[in-house]
Each structure stands twice: as structure tokens, then as C-alpha cells.
Amino acid sequence: MSMTPEQAAWFQGTFQRLVDNIDRAVQGKREIVGLVLASMLAEGHVLLEDAPGTGKTSLAKALAATVQGTSSRIQFTPDLLPSDVTGVTIYDQQAHRFEFHKGPIFASIVLADEINRASPKTQSALLEVMEESRVTVDGVTHETGRPFLVIATQNPIEQAGTYKLPEAQLDRFLIKTSIGYPDLEVTESILAGASDRNPSAGLSAVITTGAVADMADLAASVYVAPAVLRYVAELAQGTRTDTATRLGVSVRGAIAMIRIAKVWAAAHGRHFVLPDDIKTLAAPAWQHRLLLDAEAEFAGTTSQTVIARVLDGIAAPQARTAA
Numbered sequence: 001m002s003m004t005p006e007q008a009a010w011f012q013g014t015f016q017r018l019v020d021n022i023d024r025a026v027q028g029k030r031e032i033v034g035l036v037l038a039s040m041l042a043e044g045h046v047l048l049e050d051a052p053g054t055g056k057t058s059l060a061k062a063l064a065a066t067v068q069g070t071s072s073r074i075q076f077t078p079d080l081l082p083s084d085v086t087g088v089t090i091y092d093q094q095a096h097r098f099e100f101h102k103g104p105i106f107a108s109i110v111l112a113d114e115i116n117r118a119s120p121k122t123q124s125a126l127l128e129v130m131e132e133s134r135v136t137v138d139g140v141t142h143e144t145g146r147p148f149l150v151i152a153t154q155n156p157i158e159q160a161g162t163y164k165l166p167e168a169q170l171d172r173f174l175i176k177t178s179i180g181y182p183d184l185e186v187t188e189s190i191l192a193g194a195s196d197r198n199p200s201a202g203l204s205a206v207i208t209t210g211a212v213a214d215m216a217d218l219a220a221s222v223y224v225a226p227a228v229l230r231y232v233a234e235l236a237q238g239t240r241t242d243t244a245t246r247l248g249v250s251v252r253g254a255i256a257m258i259r260i261a262k263v264w265a266a267a268h269g270r271h272f273v274l275p276d277d278i279k280t281l282a283a284p285a286w287q288h289r290l291l292l293d294a295e296a297e298f299a300g301t302t303s304q305t306v307i308a309r310v311l312d313g314i315a316a317p318q319a320r321t322a323a
Contacts, residue, residue, distance in 0.1 A: 002223045003271040011218060012269035014207065015041075018066055021206050025062035025199040026055050028186030032179050035284055036063065036151065038267060040109075041216045042259040044174025045130050045150040047288060054179045056153050060111040061200035067212045068205035069108025069147060076118035082125035086135045087142070100137060105129055106144055108209060112152040116162040126150070127169050146213040167247060167291050174256050175281075176288035222262035223272040227317035231275055232257050235282065238310035239290060244301045247291035257285050275316035282307050 003011075015037065022033045036059065039046050048056055057073060064071035074085060087103035104110065105126070112126060129135050130150050134143045152173070154165075170176075182190065193199070207215075232254050240248030258273075260281055265273045287303040 001221060003218060003221045003266065005271055007218060008266055008269050008271040011215065011266040014215065015267040017206050021066045021203055022062045025203060026059045027189060028182040029179055032177060034267065035175060035177055038260055038263040039174045040147050040149040041219050041263045042174060043216055044256060044259065045152065047173040047176040048151060048153045048178055049156045049176065050153060050178045050180070051155065051157060054181060056151065056179060057111055058200055059179065060109045060151050062203055064109040065200050065203040066206050067108065067147065068208045071109040071111070072104035072107040073111040073113060074104050076112060076114050078117060078119060080118045080122050082122050085122060085125050086129060087137060089138045100140065100142060102142070105135065108147050108149070110150045112150055114155055115152040116154050116165055118163065120163055123163065123165065123169065127172050131172055147209060170288045171250055171252055173288060174260060175284040177284045219263040219266045222265050224258060224262065225272065228273050228275060228278065231317050232278055234314050235310055238314055239286065239306060242306050242310060244293055244296035244306050245290050246293050249286050249289050253286055253289045257281060260285055279311055282311060
């Protein structure tokens with residue numbers, strides 16, 4: 001059953017209250033907060049490529065506090081083991097049985113800081129639980145629960161001692177974006193409250209984690225017209241045939257676009273997806289999924305360049321898109 005206009009209006013109001021609450025801790029970044037929140041409601045994960053000190057930890061804590069969830073932070077280092085992320089089974093000598101001790105991955109919001117500093121084996125352990133939303137240790141499966149959002153970060157400046165994420169692993173992130181530094185006025189406001197070292201501590205929950213799961217289920221019922229589905233398929237194919245790319249958007253990437261576009265539409269009070277939603281989300285949803293030709297990259301072509309070129313070259317549908 002498709003979302004009704006009344007449900008879309010409720011979704012929009014709730015979404016804005018969530019953004020407003022998080023904005024109290026992460027000031028001046030409403031668009032980025034909206035993208036991260038939409039990713040959580042689309043049940044995907046986020047890759048932030050940012051310099052240190054831009055508010056990534058504050059964002060994770062504020063989001064967890066807003067949805068009455070839990071948060072954890074994993075500092076990735078070369079010696080981090082997969083069990084340090086997922087957890088380990090330990091034998092209890094008094095009870096004469098094995099007990100599973102959950103790792104930091106078992107939280108509503110997980111900040112995986114500098115993921116590219118960990119070994120490929122540890123990276124794979126994280127990406128597996130991101131895909132499956134569960135961990136299997138010694139043949140026993142442990143669910144992560146809902147909501148479950150991983151916010152992984154990479155430092156784009158310092159590359160020494162890092163392990164670059166393969167394209168197949170990058171494809172598992174729903175969006176890639178960056179918080180960036182605030183403008184002058186917002187920076188001044190942040191400095192005025194610099195004595196508060198944990199701005200998210202004073203936030204009150206707006207909804208419960210159960211309500212977040214309900215919102216995710218409701219967003220999945222947003223209507224997508226066949227013309228819009230065709231448009232997404234054509235855009236994905238356009239990235240594959242562009243002369244500057246060796247690898248374009250996969251089918252998984254096209255599915256990811258539809259998932260987050262449904263949430264984005266509902267967040268703007270609509271029970272149907274518009275082509276403009278696809279255009280708005282194309283860069284964050286697809287920029288990390290393209291593998292550029294070496295010569296094109298050397299000449300200055302970027303993923304954003306290719307996406308913009310494909311958007312300009314393929315006409316958006318003009319037909320009515322509401323059910």
C-alpha cells in the first residue's frame with residue numbers, strides 16, 4: 001500500500017523536528033544532517049570524507065540522542081582486529097558455557113572513525129555487518145537491531161599508513177558526503193559555547209527507535225512512477241557508457257538511489273518521487289561508485305563532472321509522477 005498525502009505530511013513534520021533537534025548540536029549543516037538522517041531512514045550507511053574537527057562525532061551522538069538510541073565510536077588503527085569491532089565469544093568458567101560479548105558495532109549509531117586506517121580484513125568485518133545487519137560468531141547469529149547506521153569517516157588529506165577502500169566496498173555505502181567547516185557566523189556561535197564540550201548531552205529524544213523503524217517502513221511505501229524508474233536506469237547506464245569512466249553505477253547503486261529518493265520525497269511532504277529528487281541526490285548517492293579512467297582523472301575530470309554531464313545529457317520525464 002502506497003503512502004497517503006496525510007502520512008507524507010506527518011513524515012515531513014517529524015523529519016523536520018529531527019533535523020531541528022540535531023541542528024542544536026551540529027550548527028549550520030542542516031542539508032548534511034538531512035542527508036544523513038535520510039540515509040538512516042533508508043536503512044543505508046554514510047561515508048564522510050572530512051578533515052578532523054568538523055563535527056563528525058557530534059553528529060553521531062546528536063543523532064543517537066534524538067532517536068533515543070545508543071552510539072559508539074570505533075577508532076580504526078592498523079592493529080584493530082575484526083573481533084574488536086564485532087565482539088568475541090568467551091568461556092565463562094563459573095557457568096561452564098560460552099558467552100558472546102558484543103563489540104561496539106552493536107549500537108544504533110556507529111561512528112567508524114578513519115576506516116581506511118584499518119587492515120582490509122577488519123574493514124571487511126565492518127562492511128559485512130553493514131550489509132547484513134547481523135554478526136555471526138561461532139555459528140551463532142546476533143542481530144544489530146533497528147535503526148542501525150554506520151557513519152564511516154576518511155581523512156582526505158593524510159594518506160600515509162592507510163588502506164584504500166576497494167570500489168566494491170565503497171559501493172556498499174548509500175551516500176558519500178562531507179560536513180565541511182561552518183561559515184563565519186556559525187563558527188562564532190560555536191566558539192561562544194565552547195565551554196560545553198558535549199553539546200549533544202543536553203538534547204532530548206524526539207522519537208523512539210521503534211518509531212524510527214516505523215518511519216523507515218513508511219518511507220518504503222512512497223510511490224515511484226515507471227517513468228522515474230526508467231530515468232534512474234538511464235542515468236545509471238549513462239555513467240557506465242561515459243568515456244571518462246572505467247566503472248559506472250551498479251544495479252546496487254541504482255537501487256540505493258530509489259531507496260533514498262523515497263525518503264527524500266517523504267521528507268519534503270510528498271508521497272511520490274519526482275525527477276528533481278533524483279537530480280538532487282545523484283552526487284551524494286553516486287559519486288563514490290564511479291571508477292574514472294586514469295587519463296580522464298589526470299586531466300581533471302571528477303565523479304561529480306561525470307554525473308553532471310549525464311544529468312545534462314538525459315532528459316528527465318515530464319509525465320505526472322504521483323499515484
